[in-house]
Amino acid sequence: MAKKTKIVTKGRNSKLHAGCVNPPIYQTSTVLFPDLASYHSAENGVRFYKETENGNAADYSYGIYGTPTTFALQDVLCELEGGDACVITSSGLSAITTTLLALLKSGDHILMVDTVYGPTRRFCNKELKKYGIETTYYDPTIGADIKNLIQKNTKMIFLESPGSLTFEIQDVPAIVKIAKENDIITVLDNSWATPLYFNPLKLGVDVSIQAVTKYIGGHSDLLLGAIITKGEAVTKRLFKSAQNLGVAASPYDCSLALRGIRSMAARMEMHQKNTNVVINAIKDNPKISKILYPAYEGDDFHELWKSQFKGAASLFSVVLDRKYSDAELANMIDNMELFGIGASWGGYESLVLNFDPSSIRTATKWTETASCVRFYIGLEDTEDLISDIKKALDRL
Ligand SMILES: *Cc1c(COP(=O)(O)O)cnc(C)c1O
Numbered sequence: 557m558a559k560k561t562k563i564v565t566k567g568r569n570s571k572l573h574a575g576c577v578n579p580p581i582y583q584t585s586t587v588l589f590p591d592l593a594s595y596h597s598a599e600n601g602v603r604f605y606k607e608t609e610n611g612n613a614a615d616y617s618y619g620i621y622g623t624p625t626t627f628a629l630q631d632v633l634c635e636l637e638g639g640d641a642c643v644i645t646s647s648g649l650s651a652i653t654t655t656l657l658a659l660l661k662s663g664d665h666i667l668m669v670d671t672v673y674g675p676t677r678r679f680c681n682k683e684l685k686k687y688g689i690e691t692t693y694y695d696p697t698i699g700a701d702i703k704n705l706i707q708k709n710t711k712m713i714f715l716e717s718p719g720s721l722t723f724e725i726q727d728v729p730a731i732v733k734i735a736k737e738n739d740i741i742t743v744l745d746n747s748w749a750t751p752l753y754f755n756p757l758k759l760g761v762d763v764s765i766q767a768v769t770k771y772i773g774g775h776s777d778l779l780l781g782a783i784i785t786k787g788e789a790v791t792k793r794l795f796k797s798a799q800n801l802g803v804a805a806s807p808y809d810c811s812l813a814l815r816g817i818r819s820m821a822a823r824m825e826m827h828q829k830n831t832n833v834v835i836n837a838i839k840d841n842p843k844i845s846k847i848l849y850p851a852y853e854g855d856d857f858h859e860l861w862k863s864q865f866k867g868a869a870s871l872f873s874v875v876l877d878r879k880y881s882d883a884e885l886a887n888m889i890d891n892m893e894l895f896g897i898g899a900s901w902g903g904y905e906s907l908v909l910n911f912d913p914s915s916i917r918t919a920t921k922w923t924e925t926a927s928c929v930r931f932y933i934g935l936e937d938t939e940d941l942i943s944d945i946k947k948a949l950d951r952l
């Protein structure tokens with residue numbers, strides 16, 4: 557079954573829900589059992605594997621372990637990522653922190669990509685450190701040379717491909733090969749590409765993470781995360797720890813995410829098309845010195861992207877022609893009409909932010925001196941978006 561078909565059909569077992577086309581919102585904490593024997597046999601309802609055709613009432617033992625609404629979302633994401641199991645968490649960041657806490661322990665060492673999502677870096681530096689877990693940041697372009705950074709206690713390599721500010725694509729197969737040779741777990745934040753355009757688990761990665769908040773939700777109206785695992789050992793450890801940590805997700809938000817995902821393939825096609833049109837219209841503008849977008853032919857990571865990905869998201873950055881002051885950048889961006897100023901992305905609406913990679917990285921040096929701006933291209937008309945960006949560049 558093609559992914560576009562899975563997006564529409566999976567996690568949608570009408571037979572379990574009185575024929576309803578969408579899984580209803582099961583808004584519940586307590587689940588009642590017919591007798592003590594079935595309550596005790598449910599083992600607190602820890603559900604390891606995917607929903608079966610028939611479903612099983614005993615799976616739903618208490619709201620924190622998921623409701624039929626949560627399980628429906630788990631099932632469709634699991635199918636799309638090609639995983640064995642999925643845990644839904646209350647945000648993308650909590651999917652990351654749950655994974656790190658579940659799979660690492662005091663005294664362990666983790667290799668973390670230098671271009672990782674900012675709050676992931678903060679969690680390593682502030683929280684993991686408290687538990688005696690040491691983080692080493694590595695160059696996203698490192699490839700097989702990552703073997704030189706492995707220590708005796710290295711238990712995890714964390715990837716994010718591409719990073720969501722400067723869009724370096726990682727050589728995932730090369731890193732996975734080294735990880736497997738050294739018995740190291742690999743985790744990849746797959747939020748940018750979505751499971752539609754990239755399948756890290758198929759390349760041997762053990763855990764794929766989605767900020768469901770982004771393209772899966774698709775409407776900037778929910779916060780959720782997903783951890784999708786492959787392999788029994790990793791799956792069991794993750795589920796046990798998620799249970800111990802009290803990880804839960806709102807059935808209402810799961811229902812919104814299920815509604816969002818049904819149109820994801822259609823939205824992604826339009827996001828991607830709009831992005832190509834916008835980039836082609838602005839790439840030769842004298843105020844822009846470089847486009848950072850792996851799907852763009854002139855990008856340094858274009859070939860690597862083509863070899864691993866089936867498509868691209870609509871988030872990209874530009875390096876301007878020189879360094880601009882805060883006031884100049886504010887004049888450019890504050891006066892944009894269609895591009896909102898705000899964190900996140902993946903919704904229907906366009907966004908813009910400026911950023912400075914050199915202030916964030918520690919393992920690599922950002923050598924561009926000009927200012928950087930990130931654009932998120934929404935579903936508006938491209939002529940309107942291009943006109944807004946051109947006017948903004950003219951204001952510089
Ligand atoms: C937004 C984002 C997250 C976190 O998602 P939230 O739901 O906002 O916590 C994680 N990784 C990446 C790459 C993101 O862009």
